Amino acid sequence: xxxxxxxxxxxxxxxxxxxxxxxxxxxxxxxxxxxxxxxxxxxxxxxxxxxxxxxxxxxxxxxxxxxxxxxxxxxxxxxxxxxxxxxxxxxxxxxxxxxxxxxxxxxxxxxxxxxxxxxxxxxxxxxxxxxxxxxxxxxxxxxxxxxxxxxxxxxxxxxxxxxxxxxxxxxxxxxxxxxxxxxxxxxxxxxxxxxxxxxxxxxxxxxxxxxxxxxxxxxxxxxxxxxxxxxxxxxxxxxxxxxxxxxxxxxxxxxxxxxxxxxxxxxxxxxxxxxxxxxxxxxxxxxxxxxxxxxxxxxxxxxxxxxxxxxxxxxxxxxxxxxxxxxxxxxxxxxxxxxxxxxxxxxxxxxxxxxxxxxxxxxxxxxxxxxxxxxxxxxxxxxxxxxxxxxxxxxxxxxxxxxxxxxxxxxxxxxxxxxxxxxxxxxxxxxxxxxxxxxxxxxxxxxxxxxxxxxxxx
RNA sequence: GGCGGCGUGGCCGAGUGGUUUAGGCAGGGGCCUGCAAAGCCCCGUACCCCGGUUCGAAUCCGGGCGCCGCCUCCA
Numbered sequence: 001x002x003x004x005x006x007x008x009x010x011x012x013x014x015x016x017x018x019x020x021x022x023x024x025x026x027x028x029x030x031x032x033x034x035x036x037x038x039x040x041x042x043x044x045x046x047x048x049x050x051x052x053x054x055x056x057x058x059x060x061x062x063x064x065x066x067x068x069x070x071x072x073x074x075x076x077x078x079x080x081x082x083x084x085x086x087x088x089x090x091x092x093x094x095x096x097x098x099x100x101x102x103x104x105x106x107x108x109x110x111x112x113x114x115x116x117x118x119x120x121x122x123x124x125x126x127x128x129x130x131x132x133x134x135x136x137x138x139x140x141x142x143x144x145x146x147x148x149x150x151x152x153x154x155x156x157x158x159x160x161x162x163x164x165x166x167x168x169x170x171x172x173x174x175x176x177x178x179x180x181x182x183x184x185x186x187x188x189x190x191x192x193x194x195x196x197x198x199x200x201x202x203x204x205x206x207x208x209x210x211x212x213x214x215x216x217x218x219x220x221x222x223x224x225x226x227x228x229x230x231x232x233x234x235x236x237x238x239x240x241x242x243x244x245x246x247x248x249x250x251x252x253x254x255x256x257x258x259x260x261x262x263x264x265x266x267x268x269x270x271x272x273x274x275x276x277x278x279x280x281x282x283x284x285x286x287x288x289x290x291x292x293x294x295x296x297x298x299x300x301x302x303x304x305x306x307x308x309x310x311x312x313x314x315x316x317x318x319x320x321x322x323x324x325x326x327x328x329x330x331x332x333x334x335x336x337x338x339x340x341x342x343x344x345x346x347x348x349x350x351x352x353x354x355x356x357x358x359x360x361x362x363x364x365x366x367x368x369x370x371x372x373x374x375x376x377x378x379x380x381x382x383x384x385x386x387x388x389x390x391x392x393x394x395x396x397x398x399x400x401x402x403x404x405x406x407x408x409x410x411x412x413x414x415x416x417x418x419x420x421x422x423x424x425x426x427x428x429x430x431x432x433x434x435x436x437x438x439x440x441x442x443x444x445x446x447x448x449x450x451x452x453x454x455x456x457x458x
Numbered sequence: 459g460g461c462g463g464c465g466u467g468g469c470c471g472a473g474u475g476g477u478u479u480a481g482g483c484a485g486g487g488g489c490c491u492g493c494a495a496a497g498c499c500c501c502g503u504a505c506c507c508c509g510g511u512u513c514g515a516a517u518c519c520g521g522g523c524g525c526c527g528c529c530u531c532c533a
Contacts, residue, residue: 028533029533030533031532031533036533037533038533039532039533040533041533042533043533044533046533071531072531073531155461155528155529156461156462156528157460157461157462157528157529160460161459161460161461161529162460162461162529163529164459164460164529165459165460165461165528165529166529166530177530178529204531225533226532226533227527227528227533228527228528228531228532228533229532229533230528231528231529232529232530233532254533255533256463257526257527257533258533259526289482290470293470293471293472293481293482294470294471294472295471295472297463298463298464298471299463299464299526299527301470305469305470305483306469306470308483309469309470309482309483309484310470310482310483312482312483312484313481313482313483315496316482316483316496319495319496319497320497322496323496323497358472360471360472360473360480360481361472361473361480361481363472363481363482364471364472364480364481364482365480365481366481367480367481367482368480368481371497371498374496374497374498375497375498375499377497378490378497378498379498425492428492430492430493433492433493434492434493434494437493437494437495446495446496447494447495448494448495448496449491449494449495449496450496455495455496
């Protein structure tokens with residue numbers, strides 16, 4: 001059974017399930033107004049790993065992650081580029097999925113779009129107004145957080161203390177600076193929906209409550225996202241659910257920051273903060289490896305060096321995959337106790353993952369198994385090596401790390417060079433053999449000698 | 459001002475009262491190889507500082523220093 005840190009209570013505790021054997025989870029998705037950045041990559045990887053591990057554990061997971069396709073940033077970009085909001089959102093959503101596919105992040109089971117749930121949001125806001133926990137101002141509808149029991153739960157601070165530090169926006173006559181917009185009144189040249197409380201568009205915090213409760217139902221199991229969403233976004237989602245009298249997420253999970261140059265990543269920093277950019281420059285699996293290598297709640301440093309370090313780690317895993325010609329099966333891995341894998345290692349793995357997803361140690365375990373498999377191969381114990389290799393594929397696969405150990409497809413010319421080199425070596429004409437090796441290397445191949453002759457890979 | 463996190467060997471990054479070590483990368487030595495590559499073996503005796511608790515602390519407690527974050531849009 002998985003034990004997972006719950007931000008709401010500040011401790012690791014068992015992930016309890018509303019329905020036995022089933023997990024309902026909602027992870028806040030992107031606002032599609034720009035290319036995804038490294039922070040997006042981290043949270044999607046972290047929750048992909050969690051999801052895969054739950055599946056591995058034999059649970060039936062329903063994973064919902066939204067696309068925010070209407071907000072200030074989208075409107076701003078549409079205006080600047082003289083396009084519609086829909087065009088902007090569609091373009092960046094496409095780029096989003098491209099990146100997710102490269103990262104091998106499983107697609108959500110459901111991907112609600114904010115604009116498709118506006119009716120539900122309007123109904124929710126109307127109910128909050130009716131209950132008297134929301135109030136109307138000329139520029140929109142606000143939630144009165146003072147009427148919400150336990151406001152500050154996720155922030156870890158009581159309302160008073162939050163209020164003391166809040167910045168005051170002089171332009172708005174909110175009752176409290178912490179009150180937030182449920183609905184933003186229509187402005188010229190902005191998309192708007194008709195509503196009983198005036199035309200406008202939904203505030204950000206409203207969509208996720210409405211979509212998560214609509215799709216997963218009251219009291220769903222887990223709500224996740226980046227640490228920055230803890231407050232105010234998740235706090236405000238929860239506030240609405242409380243104000244509605246509906247049970248909300250039972251467990252809250254947040255992943256740590258992506259750091260660049262020792263500081264929280266920010267948009268003003270260099271190009272390496274673009275996930276799209278990183279995925280074009282490096283093996284996408286390297287980012288997953290980097291993410292797995294530190295605990296999901298700890299900050300990670302992403303630099304060219306840490307990525308390169310991860311890529312070299314990947315080389316070691318790939319080398320074993322090639323040696324044993326291991327290729328990961330498609331789709332998530334489901335745990336088994338087959339006799340063809342190392343049961344003791346699997347048990348260690350499960351114990352580590354069950355303890356708040358200790359992926360750094362789990363990864364250490366995988367690397368240990370790699371070493372053992374190599375040793376077994378060197379000792380000629382192929383059956384043991386195969387068993388260890390199968391375990392590596394399984395456990396790494398449970399965290400979403402995949403391998404393709406199949407021999408590279410060679411074109412006729414390359415194959416001819418490789419064969420010529422084998423012949424030269426057989427004839428002990430090493431000068432010719434080395435020249436052929438140089439030629440192959442110049443063409444981008446890594447050349448290795450194996451018992452069956454020259455082996456090539458990229 | 460309120461709240462929170464972090465400080466480990468050349469680098470990244472786990473760990474937590476003691477014994478045998480996380481793991482990866484880089485580096486040195488060796489084996490293997492025609493030479494390489496891959497692989498294997500050996501090598502680092504680290505834990506911000508100062509006190510304290512303890513038979514024993516990197517690990518617990520107190521103090522200090524440094525770094526970072528949240529309280530505002532942000533994954």
